[in-house]
């Protein structure tokens with residue numbers, strides 16, 4: 001069901017052209033500058049982390065890439081083609097899935113209903129076309145398969161209402177849904193902010209699984225150890241701009257925080 005290509009050499013491919021390129025993104029809210037001419041590239045197979053203080057413009061940046069915010073100016077290309085998303089639905093249709101920090105699941109629905117929320121499949125033939133009957137069995141089987149593919153073994157029963165799951169499992173459902181339907185890349189905005197240590201570990205594993213399947217991930221996170229564990233590159237947002245791009249090899253978490261807060265300035269090459 002996912003169109004993600006199995007990638008034998010899963011990992012960042014900076015020799016390839018970026019999947020996503022943004023140039024000069026500007027977004028102001030009255031006098032507040034949300035984005036101050038930001039550039040961003042996302043390469044095939046990489047986890048790109050975005051870190052930054054509260055209000056640095058992290059969420060505005062990913063919203064501008066995913067149709068939730070329309071930038072005042074700037075350009076975004078997807079696979080080399082200019083895109084102008086007017087809504088998150090436009091971005092989803094183009095293969096971009098976003099999981100927001102505010103939990104993006106419907107608690108009373110079961111897992112497979114959540115997976116297919118807004119994309120429900122009808123049964124084949126007249127049962128579907130005339131009687132509008134849902135293909136619940138097929139969706140359940142596929143939801144179970146996606147969860148299994150992503151290594152989510154802790155959820156036994158696809159009929160279980162999402163409200164009965166732990167926070168980590170719920171977040172896993174939201175991430176699994178994104179991973180299942182994304183064909184270009186997945187965006188996770190603070191996916192572990194509300195989670196405990198063990199649940200955070202599960203979500204990090206999911207991120208690795210998504211990457212292993214060849215799908216790039218943009219991860220916004222405040223958690224330096226997490227970021228340094230999974231990211232290939234780290235985009236440091238600061239005051240609506242970008243204070244630099246580092247890697248876990250080039251800098252320490254302490255140095256990253258110093259750049260983030262402005263205590264250190266990164267030499268730009």
Ligand SMILES: Nc1ncnc2c1ncn2[C@@H]1O[C@H](COP(=O)(O)OP(=O)(O)O)[C@@H](O)[C@H]1O
Pocket residue numbers: 029032033034052053054055056057058059060061237
């Ligand atoms: N809808 C909005 N209306 C007004 N100001 C906003 C809005 N969204 C974000 N901002 C402002 O833009 C700046 C960047 O916000 P945001 O992207 O949410 O930061 P971050 O995600 O890094 O915490 C902040 O100063 C914030 O107050």
Ligand SMILES: [Mg+2]
Pocket residue numbers: 058059060
């Ligand atoms: Mg934010």
